[in-house]
Amino acid sequence: MFDTPSSHCNPEEINPFKLQLQSMAFYRMPDNHGQAALYFVIDSAAEILLYVGETCQSHKRWKNTHGCKDYISSYQELHYRYDITTAVNIGFWWDAPVDRKPRQALEQKMIQMWRSPFNKEMWNLWGQPFGHS
Numbered sequence: 155m156f157d158t159p160s161s162h163c164n165p166e167e168i169n170p171f172k173l174q175l176q177s178m179a180f181y182r183m184p185d186n187h188g189q190a191a192l193y194f195v196i197d198s199a200a201e202i203l204l205y206v207g208e209t210c211q212s213h214k215r216w217k218n219t220h221g222c223k224d225y226i227s228s229y230q231e232l233h234y235r236y237d238i239t240t241a242v243n244i245g246f247w248w249d250a251p252v253d254r255k256p257r258q259a260l261e262q263k264m265i266q267m268w269r270s271p272f273n274k275e276m277w278n279l280w281g282q283p284f285g286h287s
Contacts, residue, residue, distance in 0.1 A: 163249070168247055170194035177244075191209055191247060192260065193244055195226065195270075202271075205222045205273055206265045
């Protein structure tokens with residue numbers, strides 16, 4: 155009788171490459187309205203998704219220690235050494251569930267779908283990036 159709407163959290167409908175990208179220094183900009191989101195670290199020059207993450211406080215997630223920051227730095231340094239262009243930025247998908255468990259489940263689905271090399275879940279496939287522990 156009624157059509158059941160598809161979930162707005164269908165991973166097949168989330169395209170990280172269509173998100174508005176921001177500088178990786180986004181967390182240094184003034185922001186007082188952090189919210190739940192999935193985020194995607196992308197090298198647009200290589201057209202590769204490097205990392206998928208989730209947060210309930212988008213304005214705080216990257217301010218402190220985050221292992222992916224080291225991987226990105228090493229990635230960019232290596233590319234610079236060999237004169238290979240990079241364009242590493244971050245995109246946020248703001249329709250992520252507010253509740254932690256569904257948001258983390260969606261994050262895991264996106265990691266498996268995109269096989270993002272900086273996520274530890276993919277290290278068995280790609281190896282641990284840059285030998286960090």
